[in-house]
Amino acid sequence: MKRFVLLIVVMCVSLISQDLQGQDFEDFVRKYTDANGQSYMQPLADAFGANLNSGLFHNAYIQKNGFQLYLGFAVMNATIPDRSKTFKGTTQGSFSPQQTLEVPTIFGKSEITTIDGEGGTTYAFPGGLDLNSLPLAVPHLTVGALFGTDATFRWAAYDIGEDVGKVELLGWGLRHSLDQYLPVKPVHMAAGFYMQQFSVGDVVDASGWVANLQASYQWKLITFYGGLGYENSSLDIQYTFEEDDSRVDFDLTGDNTIRATLGLTFNLGPVKLHADYALARQSLLTAGVGLGFNETVSVVE
Numbered sequence: 001m002k003r004f005v006l007l008i009v010v011m012c013v014s015l016i017s018q019d020l021q022g023q024d025f026e027d028f029v030r031k032y033t034d035a036n037g038q039s040y041m042q043p044l045a046d047a048f049g050a051n052l053n054s055g056l057f058h059n060a061y062i063q064k065n066g067f068q069l070y071l072g073f074a075v076m077n078a079t080i081p082d083r084s085k086t087f088k089g090t091t092q093g094s095f096s097p098q099q100t101l102e103v104p105t106i107f108g109k110s111e112i113t114t115i116d117g118e119g120g121t122t123y124a125f126p127g128g129l130d131l132n133s134l135p136l137a138v139p140h141l142t143v144g145a146l147f148g149t150d151a152t153f154r155w156a157a158y159d160i161g162e163d164v165g166k167v168e169l170l171g172w173g174l175r176h177s178l179d180q181y182l183p184v185k186p187v188h189m190a191a192g193f194y195m196q197q198f199s200v201g202d203v204v205d206a207s208g209w210v211a212n213l214q215a216s217y218q219w220k221l222i223t224f225y226g227g228l229g230y231e232n233s234s235l236d237i238q239y240t241f242e243e244d245d246s247r248v249d250f251d252l253t254g255d256n257t258i259r260a261t262l263g264l265t266f267n268l269g270p271v272k273l274h275a276d277y278a279l280a281r282q283s284l285l286t287a288g289v290g291l292g293f294n295e296t297v298s299v300v301e
Helices: 004-010 025-031 036-052
Strands: 065-079 086-090 100-104 113-116 122-125 133-146 149-159 166-177 188-200 204-219 222-240 247-253 258-268 271-279 284-293
Touching: 036 065, 036 086, 036 133, 036 204, 036 222, 036 247, 036 284, 100 113, 100 122, 133 166, 149 188, 204 258, 222 271
Parallel strands: none
Antiparallel strands: 065 133, 065 284, 086 100, 113 122, 133 149, 149 166, 166 188, 188 204, 204 222, 222 247, 222 258, 258 271, 271 284
């Protein structure tokens, strides 16, 4: 099962510039069927969960009733901080004496770390993928509005062959206008809730949800927007070795909880170009392009 991280990104038309050739998923997991495995994989859950809950809005304007639509895609890029590239690994099994040292995570340096023990024995900690970022691209549809409410959908599915199986992403969300009740115009405000699910065959199951408050202000062709949200994400990695039918199962929770988002949208007629930065423990940049109809205010309200 080749190039584990590459498969996770490729699932939704991912854009990775780093060369992942020669990396084997089985090699990563086989080395860590013990307690070190969760620490090794945890940065993947952090970065992937942050990506999954991003790019969900680019303004907060929702009509009370009427046709409103946006169709496009967003590209999220989680930057991997230095703290996510190493962890404290402890030698396992019969190796003696037991030792703890700083070793690469799945995003760390590719070099194997070896340590000598008694009787000429050697213990090896595997290297990582030597990545500085994890990008992800997803399609996006938002349609409304009814009583100041719109709905968002994400869906993508790919069959990568019998070694991996079907890769599928499914997401949905609801958003409701708040400025229809509050004297805040020309600022627009909304509250949103979104859920995402993702799977790679029988190997990876991921999910995430985020609840946020959104605000935006339109100035000529530019919409300034921001948000404050609470989020949760999880990543479950399961694998069975063919050699001895032993089971590897890592159930990981993303590190992000609170995130603040600031961004802007260029309204070039129906074409929308938007970008934002999310400040959180796992921060990231998001950019998107799409076609939007009735998304802007024609006159100052």
